[in-house]
Amino acid sequence: MAGVSFRDVKKNFGAVKVIHGVTMDVDDGEFVVIVGPSGCGKSTLLRMVAGLERISSGEISIGDRVVNDIEPMDRDIAMVFQNYALYPHMSVRQNMAYGLKIRKMSTADIEKRVHRAAEILELGTYLDRKPRELSGGQRQRVAMGRAIVREPKVFLFDEPLSNLDAKLRVQMRVELQALHRRLGTTSLYVTHDQVEAMTLAHRMIVMNAGRAEQIGAPIDVYQKPATTFVAGFIGSPPMNLFPTKVGGRPVLLGVRPEHLEPCAASDADYTADIILVEPLGADTLAHGSIEGTTMIARLPAATHVAEGKLPLRFDPAHRHYFEPDTGARIEV
């Protein structure tokens, strides 16, 4: 077991800078999710830990060993790819055993590990099938099995669930959590799905254009987003941002859709022009604008709202202020 630490890690492909310096420590046994929009460098960061991509500058260590110049197989990691990357001509058993065979582990030990992994993942009856004879979810499990049998210090996942349908994704998410509780292996998990990030992560790294905008526990990130980018990316629908002034200084006021509530006109902080009401069953989304800024309010399902003027107020405990130019959070 070991943690992973990043020391000012940068990456460029030729002249293109992709990662602009990430520093953080992943603790032993921690489950850290790297989340961000497409193209922000999540995969690149993960692949540098795996050793599939060279580190342009800075240092990555696994345990207390700097791994910059260590081959992937010697880094004591295992990786699960989005497209599974199973060997198509090998059976499930051979797929899982391949890495161990190369390490010259004895056949008996290999068998033991493969069986244990198959048992954990409920793959027992599929051991002699080829990957193409399996469903997407089963292939995903085999890919995890291949990672588990290695008994690595760190698991690396690159969007492992994004090829599955919505229902299976939820199920696999739960299984992943159970698996992590059982094995307790340090894990780095890349996703662009914020629900996966919120539910799986002990801590998450919110990335934007090659920078770690915020690192923290999901609930802290949600409650105290460090920038307007994080405020917009974590939480759905995104946080509303209204230009306003505090003590004569221009700022952006952030209020999450769920923290707006309808009220009597006399108590209202704002009056919204609602142009669209979407009843979702569990709650209702009201889209519109306030003083020319588009906004969304998430209202309890029972509230009856119609298009037109809607007086709203918000709980002052749930407001956020940001610098209009840099987007950085201001504590008032």
Place this chain on the structure above:
Amino acid sequence: MNLSSPPSGMVENRPWLTFFSHAILVAGVLLVAFPLYITFVASTLTLEQILSVPMPLVPGDQFWNNYTQVITAGSQRGAAAPVGRMMLNSLVVALVVPLGKISISIISAFAIVYFKFPLRNFFFWMIFVTLMLPVEVRIIPTFKVAADLGILNSYAGLTLPLIASATATFLFRQFFMTIPDELAEAARIDGAGPMRFFVDVLLPLSKTSMAALFVIQFIYGWNQYLWPLLITTDESMYTTVIGIKRMITGGDALTEWHLVMATAMLALLPPALVVMLMQKWFVKGLVETEK
């Protein structure tokens, strides 16, 4: 194929149409099969019977005589080498050419797709350009080189120039490019070095492509005419196809047609066998890739 029940909607059930399409098919089969049949019949007759007009259209009783003579002794008037020896030569060419081609081209495709080295693209294009230079085009310089190397009248001379070709390299390159990068990365994490990845992953995945190439190249090698004709002057190095040519001495009366026909029948057998035995693999290689 089930011709009696065509997909509904495409061809209606009209008896004369069924009759007509069958008639055309039968005519086609006859057109191809009849010369083969004549060849076979002629190979079982005596020379006098063949030269008589009309030639008999039913097999004669010389089957055993003709074939044993051809295999062990050859024609006495044309080239006198036994066809058995020629068949062996042809077989060597037809096996060495595809095996050599496949091994060289799969290795070079592997290098081009999976390794970064200086001038990689330049080398790829060099290989690609040779596609435009089949044996026939470069035959004079190739002959000169073979002569200087002293490999005339040898298996090396018969096979080496035919092995050098880009088609197969190109095919394997295209195939490797369709294999997802993650597979190579997964193998790297599993600890497989490049050669191990090649042997354990790429080779098994290329099995069907290799089989298809083998069939095509076996026939290509077996049927070579121009190059063996140039490079072999020694009868013991003749291939079967050359043997047939040398047996035909010129005047009709001088040629032992019954032996020529028996040799032709023998020359037909190995390619037909290879196609039949490898049919399943061959078709698989053409239509499906296992990824």
